[in-house]
Amino acid sequence: xxRLEGLLHQYNIPKTVFIQxxxxxxxxxxxxxxxGGDGTLNYFINKYPDITIPLVIFKxxxxxxxHWLLYRDVDMVSQFKQVLxxxxxxVDCGRCNNRLFINGVGAGxxxxxxxxxxxxxxxxxxxxxxxxxxxxxxxxRSRHFTIMTGDKVIxxxxxxxxxxxxxxxxxxxxxxPEARANDGLxxxxxxxxxxxxRRLIYLPVIEKGKHLGLSIITHLPVRSVxxxxxxxxxxxxxxxxxxATELNITxxxxxxxxxx
Numbered sequence: 001x002x003r004l005e006g007l008l009h010q011y012n013i014p015k016t017v018f019i020q021x022x023x024x025x026x027x028x029x030x031x032x033x034x035x036g037g038d039g040t041l042n043y044f045i046n047k048y049p050d051i052t053i054p055l056v057i058f059k060x061x062x063x064x065x066x067h068w069l070l071y072r073d074v075d076m077v078s079q080f081k082q083v084l085x086x087x088x089x090x091v092d093c094g095r096c097n098n099r100l101f102i103n104g105v106g107a108g109x110x111x112x113x114x115x116x117x118x119x120x121x122x123x124x125x126x127x128x129x130x131x132x133x134x135x136x137x138x139x140x141r142s143r144h145f146t147i148m149t150g151d152k153v154i155x156x157x158x159x160x161x162x163x164x165x166x167x168x169x170x171x172x173x174x175x176x177p178e179a180r181a182n183d184g185l186x187x188x189x190x191x192x193x194x195x196x197x198r199r200l201i202y203l204p205v206i207e208k209g210k211h212l213g214l215s216i217i218t219h220l221p222v223r224s225v226x227x228x229x230x231x232x233x234x235x236x237x238x239x240x241x242x243x244a245t246e247l248n249i250t251x252x253x254x255x256x257x258x259x260x
Contacts, residue, residue, distance in 0.1 A: 001017075001019075001035050001060070003076055003077075004033060004035060004058060004076065004080065005017065007076075007077065007080045008033075011084070016029075022047065026048070026051065026053055029053055030053070030054075031053060031054050031055075031056065031259070032051070032053050032054070032055050032056070033055075033056045033058065034055065034056065034057045034058065035057075035058045035059075035060035036057070036058075036060040036061050037059070037060060037061010037062055037063055037064050037065075037067070037239070038061060038063055038064070038065055038066050038102065038103045038238040038239045039061060039238060039239050039240055040057075040060065040061060041057055041066055041102050041103070041238065042099075042100070042101060042102060042103075042237060042238035042239075042240055045093060045100045045102055045255075045256065046099055046100050049100060049255075051256065052257065053257070054088035054257045054258065054259050055256060055257060055258050055259070056079075056083045056258065056259050056260075057070070057258070058076055058079060058080075059076065062122040062123065062128065062171060062239075063126065063129070063168075063169070063170060063171035063172075063239060064171070065103050065166055065167075065168040065169055065170070065171065065172075066102055066103040066166050066181075066238075068168055068172075069103075069166040069167055069168065069181055070091075070181075070258060070260035071260060083259045083260075086259040086260060087259065088257040088258065088259050089182065089257065089258060089259075089260060090182055090253075090254035090255075090256070090257055091181045091182055091254070091255065091256050091257070091258050091260075092165055092181055092182055092183070092184060092185075092186075092251055092252060092253050092254065092255055093165060093251075093252050093255040093256060094163065094165055094186055094249055094250065094251055094252065095249065095250050095251075095252055096163075096235075096237055096247055096248070096249045097244060097246075097247060097248055099237055099242075100252070100255075101165070101237045101238045102165060102166070102238055102256075103164070103165055103166040103168075103169065103238045103239075104162060104163060104164040104165055104166055104169055104175075104176070104238065105162070105163045105164075105235055105236065105237055105247070105249060106160070106161070106162045106163075106169060106175075106235060106236050107145070107161040107162075107227060107229075107233050107234065107235040107247065108142065108143055108145070108158050108159055108160050108161045108234075109136065109140050109142075109159050109160055109191075110160060110161075110162060110169070110170075110235070110236055111233065111234030111235040111236055111241070112136055112140050112234055113129065113132050113133055113136055113170070113236075114234070114235070114236035114239065114240075114241040115234050115241050116132050116135070116136065117129070117132055117241070118240075118241040120132075126170055126171030126172045126173070127171075128171075129170035129171050129173070130170075130171075133170070133203070137196055137199045137200060137203070138196050140159075142157040142158060142159050142193035142194075143157065143158070143229055143230075143231055143233075144156065144157050144158075144229060144230050144231075145157075145158050145161055145227060145228070145229050146227070146228045146229070147161065147188070147190065147225060147226070147227050148225065148226040148227075148228075149188060149220060149222045149224065149225040149226070150222070150224075152220070154190065154218065156192070156193075157192070157193035158190050158191060158192060158193060159191040159192065159193050159194050159199070160175070160189065160190060160191035161190055161227060161235075162175050162176065162187075162188070162189040162190070163186050163187070163188055163189075163222070163225060163249050164176030164179045164186060164187045164189065165179060165181050165186055165187075165251075166179055166181055167179045167209070169239075170239075172207065173206060173207050174206070174207065174208060174209025175189055175206060175209075176189050176219075177209030177212065178212065178219075182254070183221075184223070184251060184253045184254075185221040185222065185223060185251060186221070186222050186223070186225070186249070186251050187219065187220075187221060187222075188218070188219070188220045188221075188222045188225055189212075189217065189218070189219050190217065190218040190219075191206075191211075191216055191217055192216040192217075194216065202214070202216070222251075223250065223251050224248075224249060224250045224251070225247075225249045226246070226247070226248050226249070227246065227247040227248075227249070228246050232244070232245060233245065233246070233247060235247065
């Protein structure tokens with residue numbers, strides 16, 4: 001935060017800093033710079049769902065997956081200089097039940113990982129995610145899901161049930177490598193139930209985003225999806241853990257403006 005404030009001062013750009021006491025509106029502001037990760041973005045878009053002022057997200061979280069989608073691995077100084085000249089372009093978001101998400105929703109194995117991480121202090125990058133994933137590989141029990149989208153109904157035990165607007169989750173796992181955040185679609189990625197050994201084999205494949213052609217994977221572009229289970233659904237919303245009896249997910253096209 002201090003580094004960004006210094007850059008704004010250096011370029012004579014007037015600013016107001018909000019840390020805990022966020023305003024009711026941003027009337028009079030030309031741009032909003034956020035420092036944080038996917039969780040910060042999730043908080044912001046749900047607090048200001050109708051904001052029309054251009055946004056910029058700077059890395060300040062653990063995973064920073066949506067930041068990577070827009071800016072890749074750029075450092076703060078380079079990104080700051082870039083966004084001064086970048087146009088504001090629309091970005092889609094999704095709605096899951098009564099909350100918005102910007103990067104993605106993950107149920108099944110991802111939900112169990114998120115629940116475990118919710119009680120821990122996360123390490124930078126994907127270290128915390130990877131350590132927890134390795135633990136859950138041996139203990140997680142795949143759940144039975146019913147997934148409905150369009151005229152398709154998919155049922156059975158699934159390891160992963162992922163609905164993505166962005167390409168990455170968990171600090172660098174390319175679960176939806178073909179996703180676009182401005183195409184009016186979400187990417188549904190399902191992985192069948194697997195033994196612990198096969199989970200270990202496929203983990204690096206999924207991490208690199210090389211899994212979409214595998215027989216164990218179902219990949220569909222969707223505008224809406226309904227997810228049911230015989231048990232309470234554990235899931236994450238942009239990395240934030242939650243539970244529900246059913247997930248109803250829709251796309252919200254061109255929901256926000258970002259400079260990227």
